[in-house]
Amino acid sequence: MYTEQSLAKVELRLGLLDASRERLGRCLELARERQDRFGEALVLRTLGEWQLAAGDAGSARDPLERALSLWEALRLPLWRARTLWDLAQVWETAGETGAAAGARAEAMRVFRESGAREARERETRDREARERA
Numbered sequence: 001m002y003t004e005q006s007l008a009k010v011e012l013r014l015g016l017l018d019a020s021r022e023r024l025g026r027c028l029e030l031a032r033e034r035q036d037r038f039g040e041a042l043v044l045r046t047l048g049e050w051q052l053a054a055g056d057a058g059s060a061r062d063p064l065e066r067a068l069s070l071w072e073a074l075r076l077p078l079w080r081a082r083t084l085w086d087l088a089q090v091w092e093t094a095g096e097t098g099a100a101a102g103a104r105a106e107a108m109r110v111f112r113e114s115g116a117r118e119a120r121e122r123e124t125r126d127r128e129a130r131e132r133a
Contacts (some may be wrong), residue, residue, distance in 0.1 A: 001030045002038055005046060012050055021050055041070035046082050052086065057093035064090060081110035082118065 005027045011020035024047050031039035044067035051060035064087045070081035085107040092100040111119035 001027050001034075001036070002042075003028075003037070005043055009046055009049075012046070013051055015053075016074055017050065019052055024050060027122045036077075037070055037074060041074065041083075043081065044070070045079075045086065048083070048090075048098055054077075057090045060086070061094075063092045077110050078114050078116055081107040081116075085118070 008020045008023040008027065011023065024043055028040065028047070031043055044063040048060040048067065050062050050063035051057070051063065052101045064083055068080060068083045071083055074113065084103040086109070088100040088103040091103065108119065108122065111122070
């Protein structure tokens, strides 16, 4: 299931949305069948990312919020922060700018505290954007 989820993520990044969506559906069924809460959260987050890539931020809310709840129950702050970052895009699109800004700030705090790659990636992007401006 984890290999299939990773392949779905690759397909998603390559723009192969149909293939990715089918694969993610199978992964979610399997994670639930095996009562794998980590796997379920991982697939739900990827489904949310899929919805965002498909341009449907409204439909991304439910799987991302369900993934967020699972990360909280599992006490996995880095995964929670990654999902919060995605949810910020959903909330921004819905006009919930305060919630989006708060989610991004919280996610960045966790990224920095844990030394996660996301902190370096986003700081590099921000610096490059300032230099271009």
